[in-house]
Amino acid sequence: MASRPPAAAVLDAAADDFVLPFAVDGLDVRGRLVRLGPAIDTILARHGYPDSVCALIAEAAALTILLGSTLKTMGRFILQTQSDGPVRLMVVDLELPDRVRACASFDARRVEALERAGEAQAGNLLGAGSLAMTIDPGPPASRYQGIVPLTGGSLEDAAHLYFRQSEQIPTSVRLAAARAFRSSPDRDRGLHWRCGGIIVQHLPASGPARMADLPPGDAPEGAALDPQLEPDEWSEARLIAETVEDHELIDPSITAGQLLYRLYHERGVRVFDPQAIVERCRCSREGITAMLSTFPDADREHMVRDGMIEVTCEFCSTRYRIDPASLAG
Structure with a gap:
């Protein structure tokens, strides 16, 4: 089992393969920041997937860790997509608290056609289908599964829909993945896969803020709906989180401390013990x-x-x- 690194290791250094919980008390916000380097690169290097499929799996791994690491019990958190897109099946398995593995099944010719056309975005790769998130605490407890539709959008879109429909917790998620040059002298130089993500959620002490209802299915087309304004604290926290750029989530020269300070220092951000993440398969x-x-x-x-x-x-x-x-x- 990977040990928990000291907070200073991820705040002040170019650390990789961790998930870091944080809180912004002034905005009633809790969040997590994940960054994977060697762990996700090792997973992807074993398969020789096309670049677009690698990026999709890397984002899925970051999302799985962001969601699964919030669980208070041991067991497994499994994210799985099934769809009619070129990437027919994708599975990321997080064995709590720290072991992750992932794989995908895809139509190579369809993926290649999208890449040639410059249209290999997540929504086109996934197509229509479903995204399932399964919590398996192990016997004798029962599994719990939440399912949301995939409708041609990104994994971020699916995560937002899940929290809107199922958890009723105001949530913002950002994910990023790319290949970057590695300059560390103790590892192979060259391009290697990296990914990162951040999730922020509005969890006021008085209880979760109620989100605006989804439009009723029988409302006449064009009917005026009464919008429910989101709390000011959450509006501020969400808009700040949406300013995070892809390179900030994966650039090893930008530490977790630098990113969180840029985002929320005016409101006072607190960090908790980070959890190291390792690439580890369960097969034997x-x-x-x-x-x-x-x-x-x-x-x-x-x-x-x-x-x-x-x-x-x-x-x-x-x-x-x-x-x-x-x-x-």
Whole structure:
């Protein structure tokens, strides 16, 4: 398990692979800032995905950590998309508190066509479908799942819709991913993937602020609706969060402390203990063997090639060669 780095390590240094909780008491705001470097680069390097798919998975990983790291219990937080777009399936699995893995299934020809046309944005890659967020605390507790539609927008759009419809908590999310040059002498130089994100939520001490209702489905077209003004504190916090630029979320020369100070120093920002994040798959030879042991003998016989059963983990691409004789009985 990764240890918790001291706050100074992420506030005052070019730290990577962490999620940092913070609060702005003057605006009744709580938030989290995530930045991934080597962890997300390792995940993506295993697969050889097209750049646009890599960027989408990286943003999904940042969003998963922002949301999953708020949970108070151990277990898993899983973000999954299923859609009719070129990226048919995407899964990010966060094993709390710190282990993340991710993979995707996509139509290479459709992705290539979008990239050639310069139209490989998240909405075009995902298309229409659904985004599911699953909390699995482990037995004996039951899973909880929230689902929102994907309608050709970004992951940020889907997250905003989820909080608007399900949690009723005023929320603003920003995500970014890109390849950047790495200059550290102890790692390979060159372009490597990075991603980051920030989430701010209005959580006043008097209780969550009620959000404006969604327009009723039976309202006549063009009918005037009575808008509900959002609290002044949240308007200020949201507008400030929306000024965050992509490069500020991923640039290693901009520390977490510098970014949070720029955003909220006038209102007084407090930070809490950060959590280190590591790339770590849950697969194992023991787990694969146990899974294969549940298959009928006839099914396992069809899996045998050159005397062995070969299984490749979709998340980390590790190949396991299992002797079918070890599964007998």
